[in-house]
Each structure stands twice: as structure tokens, then as C-alpha cells.
Amino acid sequence: MILNSDFFNRDSLIVWKELLWKKFNFIDSSWYKFSGIINEVEIYKWTEDEASHAYTGKTPRNKVMFETFWHIYVYFVYGMYNCLNFTTEKTWTPGAILIRSIIPIDGIEKMLQNRKTKNLSNLTNWPAKLCQALWIDKSLYWKKLCTKNKIFTEDINYKIKTPILEWPRIGISKAQDKNWRFWFKN
């Protein structure tokens, strides 16, 4: 079952729980298919979250968080990396879930090529590595998560068996008291 607008049009603190163990699919411009199981996320939530890009208000970069849910928010960091987010929560309520890690399923050959590595365990297990492996960049900004756009999330009826771990988010200097990073071990 493909996850639709109703799935993302909810509180981020609810969406993340159901997003773990879902399958992320991305088919690139040459119809090459990538996919993987989402196993680590972080939540960025208005308005009480100082670490969120949306905290200080709407800007050209973050406006997709304000104006949509069920869409892609890609941003560029540290001069060389991209990070992938899904927007959540109703329009004008900016929320996003950062996809920090997936367990690769389809397209592993090309992921290895894109990342210039032979190390499987090092392939898609951090946000910027994930984008390198799948060649995700700002061209996906504001795309809707649906099959027509060849980028979507899918419920494949995995039952969560592994305990979910909560932890402070990574690489931020503000709002470190929030345990809004969630993941499970492979």
C-alpha cells in the first residue's frame, strides 16, 4: 500500500512511528530503481523546536515545510551534502521528518558506484550518505511523494520486532533536550 496524503497530514510525533519499517522507493531519470527500509528518522517540528529550519519563520528554503505535507524537502548543508526530508502536518503548520538512514534493498549495485565504495554497511546509514547513494539533490525539492513522480513510500507489512531507540538529534546545537531521533538496529 502506498502511503498517501492522509498519512503525512498528521502530527509529526505520530507519523514517525509509522514511518519506521516502511519502504522508500525512488526511481531515477533513467528508470533505475532504488529502495530501502527506513530505519532511522528525526523529527523537526514547529513551533517549540529551536533546531527546526522553520523555527524563525518562512524563507525561500524552508517554505515547502509551511505550504505542504506529503512532499520532499531537500536541503544542502556544509557546502557539499544534501539531506532528505518528508514534510508533515497540515498546511501552514511546518513539520518535517529527516530520513537519516535506510536499509538498502533495490539498486545496491548503483548505490555502491555512486558512493564510490564497496562497503555495504557504509552505504545509506547517514543522511548525506543516503543522498549520495541515491543521487538525491535539490531537483526533488517540492515533489509530491507519489508513484507518478517515481518517489514514494510504501507499507509492506513489516511488523516492528526490534525495540525502537530514542536519542537526542545529531549535529544540532539547539533544543538538544528533545529525544526526537528514533531508530532500530538492523
Next chain:
DNA sequence: TATACGATCACCT
């Protein structure tokens, strides 16, 4: 118009 810095990673010791 100028400046400082970040939701990071790879490579070095």
C-alpha cells in the same frame, strides 16, 4: 553587499 556558520563526512593521527 558582506560575513559567519551549518540537521556532515572522510581522512588523518
Next chain:
DNA sequence: GGTGATCGTATAC
């Protein structure tokens, strides 16, 4: 464990 790479964005002037 420490550091350099590298540039879009926000913010200050």
C-alpha cells in the same frame, strides 16, 4: 579524537 573541505542561506550591515 581532531580537522579540513566547501557553499547556500540567513542575518547583519
